[in-house]
Each structure stands twice: as C-alpha cells, then as structure tokens.
Amino acid sequence: MTSISEEIKTLESPIDVMYLMHKAYMIHSNRTVSLAEKAMSGGSLTELQANLEGWLKHLLYHAQTEDIYMTGPLKDIEHQDGRRPARDNEKEHDELRLLGGGIADYVEKGDKGALSEDIAALVLSREEEEHANLVHKAENAERALHQALGEARVVDRTRRRLYQKIVEFQVTEFDHFENEEAFVLPLVKGQMSAEQELECSRRLLFDDDSETTRWIIDFIYNELESGERELLKQLESSFSGPAPT
C-alpha cells in the first residue's frame, strides 16, 4: 500500500498515478488530523475547517470520477472470500461520502455539537413519546447538561468528538486506498486498453467541468517530493489535452 514515508519511484502504467494521488491525499489527511488534535487544546478551527473542506472536496471528486471512469466500465469478479472488487469499491465510496457528510454537518453545529448529538441520540432512543413533546424536553435536558458541565467542558467535548470523527474518517479512507490498490488496480490493468487507462488517469487529475481544470493536479504536485513530481510531469505530458465533451 502507498506509504507516506516511502518515495514512489516509478509508474508502470498510467493508472499507477493512483499511488501518487493517494499519497498526496494521505499527507493532507494527516495534516488535518494534526489540526484537529491541536483544536482539542484550544487551536483555531478556521484552518482545520479549510483543510477539512479541501479533503472532502478532493475525495468526493476522486470517488465520483472513479465510479464513472474506473470501476464503472470494469467487468467485476468475485474472490473466494466473497469480495467483488469493483462493486465493493463503490460501496466504500458511499461509506466515505456518508462519514464525510456527517463531519461537515457536525462542524456546522459549532461548539455545542456534541451536546446536540447526545440529545438527538436520546430522542431517537425514546420512540414511544410524542415527538414534539420529546424534542422540547430534550432541549431542556440539553440546557441542563450544558449548565451542569459548564461552557469549557462543552467545547472540549465537542472538539474531542470532532477529532474522533476525523480520525475515523481517516482510518476508513486509508483502508479504502489500500483495498483499491490491492484489488481494483489489477483489474484496471487487466481489462482496460492503454488509451482507456490514460483517459481514466487524466479524468482523475483534471476537472473538465470546472473553470480551473487544474485544481486537482496542482494540489497533487504541491504535496509530492521532487522525484514524484517528475513522474507526474511525464504522465501529464502524455495527455493530449482535455477531451472533447
């Protein structure tokens, strides 16, 4: 699997750009996790939020493009343990979308996020009561809990949980990268023609629907070491420019 500490020295095939991309994303994830850790001891949320948004934006584009241009055209196989690489890959993307969306919602709730979450769980566990009544009382319970714990503890609790959510997201992401590299890339190499593979790689690196088509590839360049940037440059030179839409 891609490792942050090891330099990628060759790309045997265009789809191997995945290793460079995953590495860049892993570096960014690690940075975001560090910011979330600092936020627990009073660090600013602004930089964390910006990093988190970037993480989600890239991962959403990456997953969507893979679903359409990578696993979409593949003929799936079934391993002895029941794993179906292409479909399982798409399911893992769905899980990432769900987790990522959950974090974005949580951040929007601000410093009371953890309490709101606790109270929402409480409401869900009490199905027998009339909903409106329950919500009203749960809000009172939230106020009481807030009062008992005090402002500082409420903020700490929210940030602790944000850190936990971000680490959980990272673990799911790294597991996914590992699975994709081990099970999907061999299928891509076995089934796609050289042109198809090149086009898939290009789509992963360039957003044809954006005014700034290079927002992905430029981000990847920024995260990599010089030797790896060279590999990416060579691959980029083999693209003939944006495909006609």
Add this chain to the structure above:
Amino acid sequence: MNSVYSLSDKQSMICVQASLLYEALTARLETIYDRLVDQIEPGGVREFENHFNNWISVFLFFSDQTQRYFSPIVKPEQSLSLQDLNFDEGKTCISNLDLINELGMDEMTVDIIPLVQDILNVVADEIGKTQLIPRTKRHLQRGLLRLKTKIVDYGDVLHTITFPLIQTSSIESDVDARSGFLQDQDADEKDWVIEWMRESLSETGILALESILDGISRNN
C-alpha cells in the same frame, strides 16, 4: 507526610477514591494509546493485549464498585422518564439526580463495553501474528480513541454531576470514612487494584492515594 485528603475534608472518601481510580484508568489508557501510535510496542499484538486486558479488569472492577456504592444514591425508587421531569417553561430546573437518570449516565458500562469488545475483536483477528501491520494499528487506534472519548465524557459527568450529588447525600458518614472502595473483597489479593494504581498514577496521584489509604486504615 502531609495528607492530601484528610477525614476532616468535606469531600466524600468514596468520591476521592473513585476519582483516583478514574484518573489511573485514563492515564493508563492514554499510555496504551500513545505506545500504539508511536509504535513503541515491541511485542506487537500480544504486548498490546496484555496491557489492555489488565486495563479491562480494573475498569470492570471500577464499574462494579461505582454501581455498588453510587447506585443506591443516584437511582431513585422508581425510574423517571422525560415526562416526569419537572420542567418549568423558560428555565431549567432539572436536578443532577434527574439528569443522571434521564441520560442513563450511571450505567456507564452499558455504553463502554461494546467499545471494549470492538477492540478485542480486532485483537482476536490478529492472534498469532507478532507484527502489528499498519491496518491493524489503525483499527486499534480507532477503537481506543472511541473508548478514550467516551471515558473522558463520562469523567466530566462523574466530576460535575455525580460527585456533587453524592457529597450532598447522607453518605458522608461512618460508612464513607471507612469505605474500602479500592479493595476487591472477592479476590485473594484484595489490594490488586491499589497495586495497579500505584503503577499507573502520577506522583501527585500516588501521594493522594497513600494519604487516603492511610486515613482509611486509621478509621478501621
């Protein structure tokens, strides 16, 4: 040696002992987590499992003791529901007792045991392997983090809601002063938890522990 906690303190002896045991549990969990993240666990999964199993034993003891000592105080005769809570429009008038019961916070094991089990499941999948592969490490880290978060949340409630409630109850009595909260009456080695705490607490924590044990033995 000056006593950090003496019997003349207003603080409940049971709360002080529970608080120290809680402190030892969180400190040890932090150490297990740090060792895993920094990859200074030379024995791989087995080493991790040993430390974690010890931690679980103490945690279960802690959980049993809090149930035994705290439940009679924090559990009312009949269980309340949100319907029964005394709400006043516009202002909060939920007592600590109501809050604890409403949020189910006196039954911490209910929430925590599944998190412990998740970690044990990861370990079980790795039995026989001496090396911690990155994926296993990640999963253990995730499990421990969930556990840590839950326990710290619980500690907040313990210190800000449960303890004040116990201190205002009738437990500040002879029973409290002589309480052997940290002793395992069912074990051959009654002081095994105390020994474990001595290995886990900071220097200040150990001082407090020795002081309170001293106070209890003088009362018995």
